[in-house]
Amino acid sequence: MSPRRLVALTLLRIYRPVALWFWVTMIVCVAVGMTVVSRLTDPTFSLWLVIAGSATKYWLGVVGLLLVGLHLRQFVANGITRHDFLAGAALAGALLAVLFAAAVPLGHAAEQLLLGLSGPLPAQYPTTSPGTALREFGHLLPAAPAYLVAGGAAAAGFYRFGAWGGLALLPIAVLPVAAAEALLGVDENGGFAVRFVPYAVAVLITVTATALGALLFHREVRDVAIRRGTA
Amino acid sequence: MMISLRDVTVRYCDTVAVDGITLDLEPGKIYGLLGRNGSGKTSLLSVLASYRRPSAGTVTIDGTDPFENSALMRDTAFIRDSLDVTDQDRIAKVLDVAGRLRPTWDADYAEHLVDVFALEPRRRVSALSRGQRSSLGVVLGLAARAPLTILDEVYLGMDAAARTAFYRELLGDYLAHPRTIILSTHLIEEVAGLFEQVIVIDRGRLLLHEDTDTFKARGVAVTGPAAAVEAFVAGRTVLSEQALGGVRQATLYGALDHDEVVRAETAGLTLAPVGVQDLFVHLTSGAAEGTPRTEARR
Numbered sequence: 001m002s003p004r005r006l007v008a009l010t011l012l013r014i015y016r017p018v019a020l021w022f023w024v025t026m027i028v029c030v031a032v033g034m035t036v037v038s039r040l041t042d043p044t045f046s047l048w049l050v051i052a053g054s055a056t057k058y059w060l061g062v063v064g065l066l067l068v069g070l071h072l073r074q075f076v077a078n079g080i081t082r083h084d085f086l087a088g089a090a091l092a093g094a095l096l097a098v099l100f101a102a103a104v105p106l107g108h109a110a111e112q113l114l115l116g117l118s119g120p121l122p123a124q125y126p127t128t129s130p131g132t133a134l135r136e137f138g139h140l141l142p143a144a145p146a147y148l149v150a151g152g153a154a155a156a157g158f159y160r161f162g163a164w165g166g167l168a169l170l171p172i173a174v175l176p177v178a179a180a181e182a183l184l185g186v187d188e189n190g191g192f193a194v195r196f197v198p199y200a201v202a203v204l205i206t207v208t209a210t211a212l213g214a215l216l217f218h219r220e221v222r223d224v225a226i227r228r229g230t231a
Numbered sequence: 232m233m234i235s236l237r238d239v240t241v242r243y244c245d246t247v248a249v250d251g252i253t254l255d256l257e258p259g260k261i262y263g264l265l266g267r268n269g270s271g272k273t274s275l276l277s278v279l280a281s282y283r284r285p286s287a288g289t290v291t292i293d294g295t296d297p298f299e300n301s302a303l304m305r306d307t308a309f310i311r312d313s314l315d316v317t318d319q320d321r322i323a324k325v326l327d328v329a330g331r332l333r334p335t336w337d338a339d340y341a342e343h344l345v346d347v348f349a350l351e352p353r354r355r356v357s358a359l360s361r362g363q364r365s366s367l368g369v370v371l372g373l374a375a376r377a378p379l380t381i382l383d384e385v386y387l388g389m390d391a392a393a394r395t396a397f398y399r400e401l402l403g404d405y406l407a408h409p410r411t412i413i414l415s416t417h418l419i420e421e422v423a424g425l426f427e428q429v430i431v432i433d434r435g436r437l438l439l440h441e442d443t444d445t446f447k448a449r450g451v452a453v454t455g456p457a458a459a460v461e462a463f464v465a466g467r468t469v470l471s472e473q474a475l476g477g478v479r480q481a482t483l484y485g486a487l488d489h490d491e492v493v494r495a496e497t498a499g500l501t502l503a504p505v506g507v508q509d510l511f512v513h514l515t516s517g518a519a520e521g522t523p524r525t526e527a528r529r
Contacts, residue, residue: 003301007332014328070317071317076315077309077315078329078332078375079304079305079332079375080305081281082299083299084301222299223298225277225283225284226282
């Protein structure tokens with residue numbers, strides 16, 4: 001097996017139980033929250049979209065932060081090159097982004113189904129359909145890697161260049177997140193509206209910013225010294 | 232794997248940790264890397280293990296730069312005293328990750344070592360004592376069976392029994408699976424018996440690199456009647472002296488030639504080899520300022 005596939009599989013194995021806890025927590029929180037809300041009033045929003053639509057991206061951002069601080073030295077200490085680590089992390093990240101982006105519209109559909117079982121759907125509730133599901137997926141798919149890359153690039157900046165160097169690079173590192181949030185963000189009702197520019201342009205700008213962030217991440221890590229302890 | 236370092240320098244801002252070291256390490260030997268605190272041992276080992284690039288100079292393993300070389304990095308295991316594992320992980324998970332990533336990993340041997348060091352696989356790394364963390368480092372270093380195994384102060388906090396077990400396992404596994412092992416240590420006298428070659432660095436520079444026997448021959452312990460010892464050592468570099476009743480022992484720096492040995496024996500003196508630690512202390516304490524720094528460079 002190639003080292004990068006080995007890294008990807010090992011990372012996925014490491015994060016499998018963490019992801020499981022994450023999704024179980026989300027499902028429980030949304031189930032309890034939506035039950036309470038629907039008892040008090042007719043919900044005009046999807047709690048699942050509000051919470052899961054944002055939390056999935058933040059979760060990937062945290063994984064990005066941990067890649068360098070926690071895992072880089074662990075993998076290098078086991079004979080993995082920095083390059084193979086980055087390539088493997090990219091593979092694992094891409095797979096997680098697709099799965100997480102798909103989980104949000106699926107959860108929305110499940111939420112709607114459960115609401116429907118308890119009575120007629122509230123008039124203002126943002127119902128889902130194949131079209132809206134595709135839109136939700138299409139918004140999250142470019143946004144999720146943006147968070148992952150931004151987390152990685154930001155952490156790597158501090159890891160390599162210390163506090164001041166990391167701070168100086170932070171604006172570039174968070175550029176993918178800024179693009180994704182500005183152009184593909186979730187509104188207060190959990191809606192995935194296109195802002196400022198057409199969807200295709202928004203995706204293009206976000207993907208370009210993510211590629212820039214990934215380039216920065218690679219430059220920061222490709223020959224970085226492996227520090228002692230957690231950075 | 233033949234390791235060659237040429238004029239390797241490691242700098243941290245204005246501090247020079249390793250200063251132009253040139254060194255050749257033949258494969259299949261146990262090397263003892265000795266040096267005082269801050270002498271540059273860990274920086275040198277970090278460069279060897281591709282944990283950092285040298286600021287200047289070159290490192291090659293079998294003629295190839297090991298930095299970011301998948302095959303060579305896979306064949307290198309570098310265990311630092313700080314342990315490069317995730318503190319929140321349980322021991323079993325740490326070993327599982329190592330087993331997945333290292334093609335030469337011996338899971339049965341790792342299990343054996345876990346038993347030897349009485350480690351509890353379900354315990355988290357953060358809950359381990361200093362000595363247990365070191366034991367985990369030994370498990371990771373030895374079970375990896377990497378052709379180049381570098382152990383940097385891995386004994387820290389280990390009690391005498393654990394250290395003895397470590398030395399026994401290291402030697403046993405080395406004999407069963409010969410490879411290049413570099414041991415950095417301050418417990419010189421305890422480990423000296425394992426070294427085939429000794430490398431001494433001081434203030435970032437190579438002081439000497441030679442066979443352990445040759446190194447030991449740099450000094451001699453002279454024991455006998457106090458007066459005879461006093462007469463014999465006059466004008467020589469005395470590293471240490473001990474006296475008990477009328478018997479005195481003096482540790483001398485510098486080998487004796489044939490005539491001197493005969494003269495000592497005629498005077499009723501007994502000659503014995505000197506401990507590696509005594510010589511190391513002498514060489515690095517500043518007492519040997521007159522000794523050429525690279526006189527035994529290989």
